[in-house]
Amino acid sequence: MTAPSALEVPQRTPVPDAAPDQVVLAVRDVRIHDHVSDREIVHGISFELTPGKVVGIVGESGSGKTLTCRATLGILPEHFTVSGGSIDIVGRDIAELSPAQWTELRGSTISAVFQDPASYLNPSIRVGAQIAEVIRVKTGATRRHARHRALELLAAVQLRNPALVYEQFTFELSGGMLQRVLIAAAIAVDPTLLIADEATTALDVTVQAEILDLLADLQERTGLALLVVSHDLAVVAQLCDEVLVMHEGQVVEQGRTAEVLHHPQHDYTRMLIAEHEQYGLERYLDSEPTEQVGLSRAG
Amino acid sequence: MVRRVFALRTGKLAVGILVFIAMLAILGPILAPHDPLGTTSGTLAGPSGAHWLGSDYLGRDVFSRLLAGSRASVVGSVEVALVALVVGVIPGLLSVYLGRVFEWVSLRLADTLIALPFLVFAVAVTALLGNGISQAMFVVGVLVSPLFFRVSRAATLSVARSQYVESALISGASVGWIVRRHAWVKVLPAIAVALAQTMGVGFIVVSSLSFLGIGVQPPAPTWGGLLASDLNYLHFQPYAPVAPAVVIMATVWGCNLLADAIRDVSGENGRALENSRKARSNRRAALPRLVESSR
Amino acid sequence: MPAESDPAVLQISELDVYYGTRRHRRQALDGVSLQVSRGETVGLIGETGSGKSTLARAVLGLVPAAAGQIRIDGEQVTSYSHQRWRTLRRRGVIQYVFQDPLRSLDPDVTIEDSLVEPLLIHGVGRSEALSRVGPLLQRVHLDTDLLARLPGELSGGQRQRIAVARALVTEPQLIILDEPVSALDSANRVEVLEILKELRTAGVALVFISHDLGSVAGVADRVAVMYQGRLVETGPTRQLITAPQHVYTRLLIGSAQTLRSAAADRAERKALRAALQDA
Numbered sequence: 001m002t003a004p005s006a007l008e009v010p011q012r013t014p015v016p017d018a019a020p021d022q023v024v025l026a027v028r029d030v031r032i033h034d035h036v037s038d039r040e041i042v043h044g045i046s047f048e049l050t051p052g053k054v055v056g057i058v059g060e061s062g063s064g065k066t067l068t069c070r071a072t073l074g075i076l077p078e079h080f081t082v083s084g085g086s087i088d089i090v091g092r093d094i095a096e097l098s099p100a101q102w103t104e105l106r107g108s109t110i111s112a113v114f115q116d117p118a119s120y121l122n123p124s125i126r127v128g129a130q131i132a133e134v135i136r137v138k139t140g141a142t143r144r145h146a147r148h149r150a151l152e153l154l155a156a157v158q159l160r161n162p163a164l165v166y167e168q169f170t171f172e173l174s175g176g177m178l179q180r181v182l183i184a185a186a187i188a189v190d191p192t193l194l195i196a197d198e199a200t201t202a203l204d205v206t207v208q209a210e211i212l213d214l215l216a217d218l219q220e221r222t223g224l225a226l227l228v229v230s231h232d233l234a235v236v237a238q239l240c241d242e243v244l245v246m247h248e249g250q251v252v253e254q255g256r257t258a259e260v261l262h263h264p265q266h267d268y269t270r271m272l273i274a275e276h277e278q279y280g281l282e283r284y285l286d287s288e289p290t291e292q293v294g295l296s297r298a299g
Numbered sequence: 300m301v302r303r304v305f306a307l308r309t310g311k312l313a314v315g316i317l318v319f320i321a322m323l324a325i326l327g328p329i330l331a332p333h334d335p336l337g338t339t340s341g342t343l344a345g346p347s348g349a350h351w352l353g354s355d356y357l358g359r360d361v362f363s364r365l366l367a368g369s370r371a372s373v374v375g376s377v378e379v380a381l382v383a384l385v386v387g388v389i390p391g392l393l394s395v396y397l398g399r400v401f402e403w404v405s406l407r408l409a410d411t412l413i414a415l416p417f418l419v420f421a422v423a424v425t426a427l428l429g430n431g432i433s434q435a436m437f438v439v440g441v442l443v444s445p446l447f448f449r450v451s452r453a454a455t456l457s458v459a460r461s462q463y464v465e466s467a468l469i470s471g472a473s474v475g476w477i478v479r480r481h482a483w484v485k486v487l488p489a490i491a492v493a494l495a496q497t498m499g500v501g502f503i504v505v506s507s508l509s510f511l512g513i514g515v516q517p518p519a520p521t522w523g524g525l526l527a528s529d530l531n532y533l534h535f536q537p538y539a540p541v542a543p544a545v546v547i548m549a550t551v552w553g554c555n556l557l558a559d560a561i562r563d564v565s566g567e568n569g570r571a572l573e574n575s576r577k578a579r580s581n582r583r584a585a586l587p588r589l590v591e592s593s594r
Numbered sequence: 595m596p597a598e599s600d601p602a603v604l605q606i607s608e609l610d611v612y613y614g615t616r617r618h619r620r621q622a623l624d625g626v627s628l629q630v631s632r633g634e635t636v637g638l639i640g641e642t643g644s645g646k647s648t649l650a651r652a653v654l655g656l657v658p659a660a661a662g663q664i665r666i667d668g669e670q671v672t673s674y675s676h677q678r679w680r681t682l683r684r685r686g687v688i689q690y691v692f693q694d695p696l697r698s699l700d701p702d703v704t705i706e707d708s709l710v711e712p713l714l715i716h717g718v719g720r721s722e723a724l725s726r727v728g729p730l731l732q733r734v735h736l737d738t739d740l741l742a743r744l745p746g747e748l749s750g751g752q753r754q755r756i757a758v759a760r761a762l763v764t765e766p767q768l769i770i771l772d773e774p775v776s777a778l779d780s781a782n783r784v785e786v787l788e789i790l791k792e793l794r795t796a797g798v799a800l801v802f803i804s805h806d807l808g809s810v811a812g813v814a815d816r817v818a819v820m821y822q823g824r825l826v827e828t829g830p831t832r833q834l835i836t837a838p839q840h841v842y843t844r845l846l847i848g849s850a851q852t853l854r855s856a857a858a859d860r861a862e863r864k865a866l867r868a869a870l871q872d873a
Contacts, residue, residue, distance in 0.1 A: 035578035060779030061750065079578040175642070204641040204805040209849030210867070213860050231779045234808075234851035261853055273853065275780045279787050279812030281850050284835040462698040463708075469654055470712035470764070471684030480711070484702045 024090060024193045024225045025049040025072065025110070031084035032067050032076070042067055043249045044085065047242065049193060049225040056228045056236030056257070058272065059246030065229050068246075069197045072227070073112055074102050090192065107138050111186040112195040115202055117178035121170045127178075128154065128166025131185045138189040153184040158214055176207035180214065187218065194218075195227045200235065212238055233272040234280070237261060245269045303564040310560035316553030320546075323366065324373035331363035335520045345536075352542050356532050361525070365542060368520035371509070372547075375436045376501030382440025383497050387447025388490060392482065394448075395455045396474045409445040417442035418507060425513055432505070432521075435513060439504050443497055450493045454486040488565035492558045499554030506547050522547050601668045603767045603799045604630040604653065604688075609662035611645075611652050622648040624823040625662070630768060633797040635790070637810030637831070639846065640820030646803050649820070650770045654690055655679040667767060684716045686764025693773035695753035699745040705756055706741040712764050726763065734759045734789050751782025758789060768799040775809050787813055808850040811835060819843050841869050 025048065032042040042064035047055055059065040070076050072087055074094055087094045089110055097105065114120060121130060131153060132146040141149065147166075154162035157180040170178060179199060186194055196215060200208040216239055219226050230236050236243055236257075243260045245253040245268060252266040264270045276282050304310040328335075333350075339358035346353045352361035394405045417439050424438040425431070455478075458464060464477055472480075509523030522543045529539035611623040623645045630636050640646040651657045653664060655674060663672050667687050674682065689712075692698035699708050706727060713723040731738055734755040745753055754774060761769050771790070775783045790800060790813050802810045810817065810831075817834045819827040821842045827834065838844045845866040848859055 035581045036574050037577075038581040038584070060781065079574060205807070205851070206641060206845055206849045208851065209863055212851075213863060216860065232851055233780070234853055237853050238851060271784070272780050275784050276808075276853050279784065280808045281811050281835060281847065281852050282854055284811060284832055285852065285854055461700075462692050462694070463700040463703075465656075466690065466692065466698050466760075467711060467715070469656075469683055469690050470686070470715050471680045471682075472711075472715045473680070476715060480703070481700050 022090075023048050023050055023088070025227070026088040027068070027072065027085070028087075029085035030068065030071060030082060030087060032064065032071055033081050033083035035079040035081070040083065041080070041249050042071075045244065045246070045251050046085075047244060047254070049227060051192060051225050052219065052223040053242070054219060054226040054228060054240045055242045055244070056230065056240035057244045057246055058230060058233050058236050060231055062248075063246040064249040065246050066197055069112070069195050069227065069229055072195065073106065073110065107134060107186075107191065108189045109191055110193045110195070111191040112197060113179065113182045113186050113199045115198040117175065117182045118170055120182055121178065123170045126167055126169060127173065127181045128168075131181070131188055134185050134188045149188070150184070153188055154181070156187075156218075157181070157184045158210075159184075174207075175203050176210060179203065179207075179211055183211070183214065183218075187222075187224070190222070191224070193225045193227065195229070197229045198231070199228075201230065201232075208235075215239065233269075234276060245272070304557075304560050307560050307563065309556050310564075313553050313556035313560055316549055317557065320369065320373060320550050320553065323369040325370075327366035327369040331360075331366040333360035333363040335359060335363045335367035336518050353536065353539070355525075355528060355539075361539070361542065364520040364525055365522070365546065368522050368525060368543075369546075371432055371519070371521045372502060372505050372523070372550075375432050375505035376498050378433060378436040379440045379443065379501030379504060380494055380497045382437055383444040383447050384490070384494060386441050387444035388451045388486075391448040391451030392455050392478060392486065394452050395459050396478065405448070409448045412442055413445045415442055418504065421504070421508060422511070422513055432509075435508055436501070436505065439501070443500060446497065447490065447493050450489045451486050454489040455482050458482045458485045488561060491561045492565075495554050495558035495561060499551040499558070502547060502551050502554065602629045602631050602665075603667055604628075604801070605663075605665040606649070606653070607663050609649070609652060609664065610660040611648055611657055612660050613648075613657075622657075622823055623652070626820075626823075626825050627662075628818055628825060628828070630799050630801060632767065633794065633799055635794050635800040635802060635813055635815050637807070637814030637817040638801055638803045638820065639805065639807050639810065639817060641805055643822075644820040645823040646820050647772060650690065650772060650801070650803060653770065654688065655683070686712060686716060686766050688768045688770065689761035689764060689766040691754075691757050691761050691769060691771040691774050694777055695750070695757040696745060698757055699753060699760075701745055703744075704741065705743055705745065705748070708745070709741075709756065709760050709763060712760065716764065730759045730762055733762060733792070735785065749782070751778055751785055754778060754782065754786055755789065758786065762793075762798075766798065768801065769793070770801045770803065772803045773805070774802070776804065776806070783809070806850065807835070807846050808852065819846065841866060841873055845870055 027048070028046050029044045030042060030046070031040055031044055033039070034041050045064070045068055049055055057065040057068065067076065067080065071082050072089075072094075074097070076082070082095070089105060092105075094102075121127060128147070128150050131150040132143070135141050135146040135149050136143070151162045151166060154165055159165045159177060159180055165173070165177065165181070173181065183199075194215075200211045203211065212235065215226060215228070218224055226239070228236055228239050233243075233245075240257050243253070243255065243257050244251050245260070245266065247266075247268045253260055253264065253269045260269060261273065264273055305314070337359060339354065342354060342356055342358040344350060344354045344358070350360050350362065352365065355361055355364070390405045394402045420442060421435045421438045425435045428434045458481055459477075464481055467477055467481065505521070506523035506526070509521035510527045512524070512527065525543040526540050526547075529536065529543065532539065606626060606628045609623055609626045610621065613620050613622050626645070626649060628636070628649075638646050638649065648657060652659055653666070655671065659672050663670060665671070666682070669682070671679070671682065699705075703711075706724070709727050709730065710720070710723040713726065714720065727741065728738055731740070736752060736755055736759070740748065740752065740756070745756070748756065754777075758769075758771075758774070774790075775786050778786060790802070794800060794813065800813075802814055804810050807817065814831050817829065817831050818825055819834070819840065819842065821840070827838070827840045827843050834843065835847060838847055845863065848863045848866055
């Protein structure tokens with residue numbers, strides 16, 4: 001999440017229009033080492049994100065997908081370090097960032113939402129005030145302006161009654177609503193890149209679809225670059241242009257979504273697809289043409 | 300868990316101190332070089348070869364009195380801890396399971412006991428039951444038992460609300476079964492911490508009471524009594540209170556250290572501790588390798 | 595499906611359940627009727643707070659029924675006392691599998707002891723109970739070398755299979771599974787679903803609770819959809835998925851994450867959500 005800091009220099013107007021081929025995030029052969037077990041957990045992952053592009057990482061728990069996200073945000077858990085490769089955010093190597101530069105980058109350029117929304121919000125402060133705080137700290141806006149903007153954001157994430165939600169506490173909101181509030185906070189200062197790490201996993205299917213629809217809307221409307229991480233291939237397939245399949249720290253498959261779904265190369269990817277074909281709704285829905293597989297939104 | 304406590308430096312130190320004090324309690328009266336009650340004409344003498352810590356206002360050997368007095372203090376504090384354990388833990392465990400009425404009554408009783416100032420109450424009870432260290436300690440034990448009640452109740456509550464207890468219930472398990480098979484093991488570390496802490500409190504209480512002259516008949520030596528008699532002759536022997544004060548402090552410190560060590564190695568803390576130790580040693584091991592490879 | 599004369603293993607009729615006391619009383623179940631025949635697999639679908647877990651808890655005797663009836667294996671259990679519930683539970687006719695096996699298995703008890711616990715409670719001798727563990731592990735595709743370990747030393751999938759094995763130990767006629775595969779990743783999901791299919795073949799009735807129609811579609815004979823404490827739609831799986839009647843069921847199917855859906859669904863889902871709001 002955006003980590004507001006008192007040291008923050010108020011600045012930043014909404015992100016300048018980036019050239020379509022400007023790389024927002026470049027991950028090159030990143031390796032992550034765990035010092036507790038003294039093993040390498042991620043054995044090299046590379047991908048690039050440009051504005052408006054959606055990349056998905058699929059893998060089971062322990063495959064290294066969440067560690068990759070955290071490395072990108074500079075928040076690896078204790079005893080984990082990036083032991084190889086490089087991560088560039090809008091052209092800056094994150095290994096060389098000072099804590100102050102990190103603070104400036106987070107929220108305003110790169111932002112994230114995670115699986116358990118309730119634990120990222122303060123239970124004793126009204127949720128609207130928490131979004132307004134992010135805006136004030138990051139942009140130096142006045143109280144009234146921040147409040148106005150926060151209400152706009154709550155409406156933008158399709159909460160039915162923004163003014164009511166603004167005044168509510170976390171315990172008064174459902175999981176899906178909390179995740180919307182977090183997304184609102186994450187996009188408060190118009191970041192260029194949003195990371196959604198299992199952001200819909202803990203939610204009911206219907207709510208999960210709502211959040212995914214919201215992310216797709218936002219991406220279409222604002223040209224946000226999205227990194228979607230999930231254990232479910234279907235979630236990623238709904239949203240992404242490019243898919244990376246991770247298995248035991250290795251990227252076993254990488255390519256355009258339709259390609260991966262139609263011509264899986266690795267056994268693990270085939271297993272992921274077979275699970276849906278055999279046990280999912282797919283076998284009852286086969287009347288639909290299969291050409292629709294994956295979204296060809298990249299064009 | 301015992302092994303993990305010993306793996307900590309503080310754990311070793313704490314156990315070392317407590318074993319030493321326990322040995323004193325067992326062997327002290329035998330080791331004492333002089334009769335702790337035997338008076339001599341050399342009153343308030345300074346430390347010498349014959350009297351290592353000098354003599355008191357009746358010419359009794361201070362070192363012998365210190366050794367002989369250890370037993371009363373140690374036995375007293377152990378009694379406090381054990382009484383508190385028995386009186387506190389069992390209702391604490393049962394308050395979760397025996398229904399609303401028992402829960403309400405036991406909670407209110409615990410609140411009441413906390414509200415009573417135990418030192419004053421102990422003085423009053425010894426006046427009632429007769430002046431004896433074990434009566435006094437029994438009362439103190441009962442009065443500090445709410446600590447055990449609360450600790451064991453909290454630990455049991457978290458167990459009782461867990462799914463594995465519910466799944467045992469669905470299999471038809473009785474309350475006794477759940478306490479025996481599931482609750483007991485989880486409650487033990489918490490109780491061990493409380494026990495070590497209460498031993499420390501017990502020492503202070505025994506020392507305070509005997510300092511006030513309650514619970515022991517005058518000539519019999521105790522650490523607190525030693526401190527009290529020394530204080531009256533501070534003009535002549537300003538260093539005299541140091542020895543009894545140091546043994547009391549060391550013992551209480553040992554108890555608290557042990558409580559900390561147990562807390563550090565059990566549950567979530569223990570795992571975090573173990574991880575950072577492993578990571579540190581791995582990094583240290585990796586360092587020569589890096590140097591090697593860079594050459 | 596079994597003949598009419600064969601009583602259902604579980605029969606719920608017009609069940610009402612309330613939570614809370616007088617002033618904060620809230621209805622959790624409203625006139626729910628559901629029947630599970632012997633050997634049948636029923637998927638119980640609903641979102642958080644729809645009452646699906648409450649229904650399971652009522653069947654297990656963990657929450658009291660305000661009105662209506664529950665019959666288990668022909669026995670009318672609605673007004674059973676604690677004592678009679680305990681006797682019934684010890685027979686092990688119904689077992690329950692929790693969503694999160696890490697929490698439903700005692701972290702300080704070995705796998706072996708966890709597995710035999712229901713038998714020991716039932717009064718079976720320890721050596722006899724232990725002799726039943728081997729074949730049990732085979733049924734959930736696990737090796738006996740796991741027995742000496744603690745739950746924390748197993749993977750999530752292994753733990754969930756242990757939880758299923760534990761439910762099987764009393765040879766139940768009905769197992770209620772609350773989101774048994776939601777916390778698992780694909781490989782383990784397939785493994786557990788495969789085991790459930792085998793159980794169905796072996797004649798054990800299953801009630802498979804989930805918020806996701808997709809996860810029960812592969813194993814359920816029949817699906818029951820709950821919405822706001824009511825059972826809004828019941829039917830054979832294929833029929834319910836291909837021709838859903840209720841708006842909520844349609845939204846549910848439209849929302850399921852599949853490898854097939856396309857961006858066009860978004861507008862449709864929006865319309866369904868609006869329709870559900872108005873209803």
